[in-house]
Amino acid sequence: MRRVLALLLLLALPALAADRPPRSGLDYATPGVRAMQADDFANPGMLWVQEGLALWDRPGGMGGTSCASCHGRIEGFAGIAYPRRDPRDPDKLMNLETRIEKCRLDNMGAPPYGYESRELVALTAAVRHQARGRPVAVVEDADAIAAGEKEFRQRRGALDLACAQCHEANAGKKLRDETISEGQTNGFPAYRLRWQGVGSLHRRFQVCNQAVAAEPYPLGSQEYIALEWYLAKRGAGLLVETPAVRQ
Ligand code: HEC
Ligand code: HEC
Known part of the structure; x- marks a missing residue:
């Protein structure tokens, strides 16, 4: 009941101007x-x-190769931009996680790690970390970004709330013990104190879906990758912070 009341109160508040530059979740975080x-x-x-x-350096799979055997130094991945479309199947959207899994399967002949496995989260964080301090790189793709924006504005769950209602209209407001940020993605994979660990962006999306009592999409789903793509575009100009720390 308290949760519902807090949310109803939130919705009664006036919306903020939408045309200011994006702000990282770091700006909303506590000093600690x-x-x-x-x-x-x-x-x-x-x-x-x-x-x-x-x-990155650990050999595996049928050929006994490591990521380094084929890709050299991990620093070489500092400039890669994800999500993007699979060049061989353009209807399919890939993010960094699903791209790495595909590489293990197709190019290494090794079993995928599993979406939220410790290994995949760690490897994704290590690759993203190479870009820390650089502006988030975004592939331009009007259709995918529009599909992601639709997800962002879709009201859902028993509380009938869209991502935008919290992260656009009410950024900076308190929701229970947390300050709502703009829902930017530049810190992911991120360490969350509540998780006592690093988690993927899609894990965070699932938490936000559950907060409004909506059924989450699966980790790595096309819906979440489109959402990820739109959010990267929406946050254009923010610098990569991986691994960010969040409450
Ligand atoms: C009921 C309000 C609410 C809704 C609706 C909501 N979120 Fe959140 N979200 C939060 C809160 C609270 C946090 C934790 C504080 C913060 O970082 O904003 C959060 C955190 C996040 C973060 C992490 C930001 C960071 O810098 O670490 C992302 C990304 C995010 N939400 C995306 C979404 C998306 C995408 C949706 C829609 C599927 C959504 N949220 C729906 C309340 C909400
Ligand atoms: C046997 C060689 C081989 C190994 C081992 C390998 N890859 Fe790849 N990787 C490729 C090739 C080839 C491509 C280009 C796309 C394709 O043909 O699949 C690629 C593409 C990628 C991309 C996309 C790069 C871009 O510019 O968009 C990422 C990310 C990636 N690999 C990560 C990894 C990681 C992480 C590992 C270790 C778990 C790994 N790869 C292991 C051969 C390999």
């Missing part, structure tokens, strides 16, 4: 969280990055 993210020795997310770096 900000300090933790700023110091690589205090940021627990760096443990996942270290693990991902080790996995």
Whole structure:
């Protein structure tokens, strides 16, 4: 009941102007969280990055190859932009996670790690970390971005709320013990104190779906990848922070 009341109150508040530059979730974080993210020795997310770096060099699969055998130094991936379409099947959207899984299966002959596995999250975080401090790179694709925006504005769940109602209209407002941010994606995969671990962006989407009592889409689904694509575009100009720290 308290949750429903808090949400109803939220909706009664006036909307903010939508035309200001995007702000990272870091700007809405508490001083303690900000300090933790700023110091690589205090940021627990760096443990996942270290693990991902080790996995990069680990041989596996039918050919006994590692990511490094074919791709060289991981720094070479600092400029890659995801989501994008599968060049061999343009109806299919891929994000970094599903791209890595596909590489394991098709090019290494190794079993995929599984979407929210420790390994895939670590490897994704290590690759994204290479771009830390650079503007988020976005592939232009009007159709995919429009599909993602539709998801963002779709009201859903028993509470009948869209992502936009929290993350656009009410950014900066308190919801229980959290400050609602713009729902930007530049910090993911991110360490979340509540998770006591690093999680993917799609895991965060599922939490937000559940917050309005909506059925989440599967991790790695086309709907979530489209949403991810739109959010990357919406946050254009923000710098990659992976691994961010969040409450
Ligand atoms: C009832 C309000 C509400 C709705 C609706 C909602 N969220 Fe959230 N969301 C939150 C809160 C609270 C947090 C945690 C604080 C923060 O970072 O904004 C959060 C966090 C996030 C974050 C992490 C931001 C960061 O910097 O770490 C993303 C991304 C996000 N939401 C996306 C979405 C998407 C996409 C949808 C729609 C599918 C959605 N949210 C729907 C309340 C909501
Ligand atoms: C046997 C060689 C081989 C191995 C091993 C390999 N890849 Fe790949 N990877 C490729 C090829 C070839 C491509 C180009 C696309 C394609 O043909 O699949 C690619 C593409 C990629 C891309 C997309 C790059 C871009 O510019 O968009 C990513 C990301 C990637 N691989 C990650 C990995 C990771 C992480 C590993 C280790 C788990 C790995 N790959 C292991 C051969 C390999």
